[in-house]
Amino acid sequence: MRLILLAAPGAGKGTQAEMLSEHYNIPSISTGAILRKNIKEGTELGKIAAEYINEGRLIPDELMLKVMDERFKQDDCKNGFILDGFPRTIAQAEALSASPIEIDKVLSLEVDDETIIERLGGRLECKSCGSTYHTEHKPPKTPGICDKCGGELGTRADDKPETVRERLHTYHTQTEPLIEYYKNKGLLRVAKGQSEIDATSRVVLEALEA
Ligand code: ADP
Ligand code: ZN
Numbered sequence: 001m002r003l004i005l006l007a008a009p010g011a012g013k014g015t016q017a018e019m020l021s022e023h024y025n026i027p028s029i030s031t032g033a034i035l036r037k038n039i040k041e042g043t044e045l046g047k048i049a050a051e052y053i054n055e056g057r058l059i060p061d062e063l064m065l066k067v068m069d070e071r072f073k074q075d076d077c078k079n080g081f082i083l084d085g086f087p088r089t090i091a092q093a094e095a096l097s098a099s100p101i102e103i104d105k106v107l108s109l110e111v112d113d114e115t116i117i118e119r120l121g122g123r124l125e126c127k128s129c130g131s132t133y134h135t136e137h138k139p140p141k142t143p144g145i146c147d148k149c150g151g152e153l154g155t156r157a158d159d160k161p162e163t164v165r166e167r168l169h170t171y172h173t174q175t176e177p178l179i180e181y182y183k184n185k186g187l188l189r190v191a192k193g194q195s196e197i198d199a200t201s202r203v204v205l206e207a208l209e210a
Helices: 013-024 031-041 044-053 061-073 090-098 113-121 161-175 177-184 197-209
Strands: 002-007 028-030 081-084 105-110 123-126 132-134 188-192
Touching: 002 013, 002 177, 013 028, 013 081, 013 197, 028 031, 031 044, 031 061, 031 081, 044 061, 061 090, 090 177, 105 177, 105 197, 113 123, 113 161, 161 177, 177 188, 188 197
Parallel strands: 002 081, 002 105, 028 081, 105 188
Antiparallel strands: 123 132
16 A cells, blocks of 8 residues: 555544554655654755755755655555645656656645644654654643654644734645645545544545545
8 A cells, every 4th residue: 555645734644544554554754754753853854855844845856856766765665655735746746757656546635724823832842762742632641742753842832823814825836736636636535624633534534444
């Protein structure tokens, strides 16, 4: 199973990617997590990525394609994967489609902008392992502490209101056209985001397995 998840920032894409990764026993590849790890480690890629991410813009296609090329070569990709955050532009989708990788399904998780702005407001991220939480919708067992690794939780730099607006704009102009692109290829499945995580997971699985 090689799956692409499409959704606006804050729609719950990462949470559903984690659920699907367990369900199908294949890795979830989060481009945002890869980039943030590079920023934290101060790599060359991280230095460039930080400038774009902090402004709510996408990092250049060429650079992103190089990152993914490397990632697809790793062993754990052999039996399939879930792509959380790639492709994000038509140019990235065309490069993927020109590669030997065959995508089976593309799931679009639909959530309206108001819900997104509300959700990103309460989002928390583990500074050590990158797991995400939400003060209301997905609270950690102990406030401020990651359930998975005990790391400290904090707010992502790009979750501040000005950047959130810019990220939504970027999504609508650059990523949303992919919905039509994959619809035309006959790969698109659509799921409506629900207010509860479990309900969303059910809708997502139904859409994929129908
Ligand atoms: P979200 O989906 O909540 O915006 P992500 O963690 O998926 O967050 O991505 C964070 C940021 O990383 C994006 O706003 C963008 O700047 C950068 N990024 C992630 N994936 C890509 C990609 N495929 N192409 C270009 N930039 C990307
Ligand atoms: Zn953690």
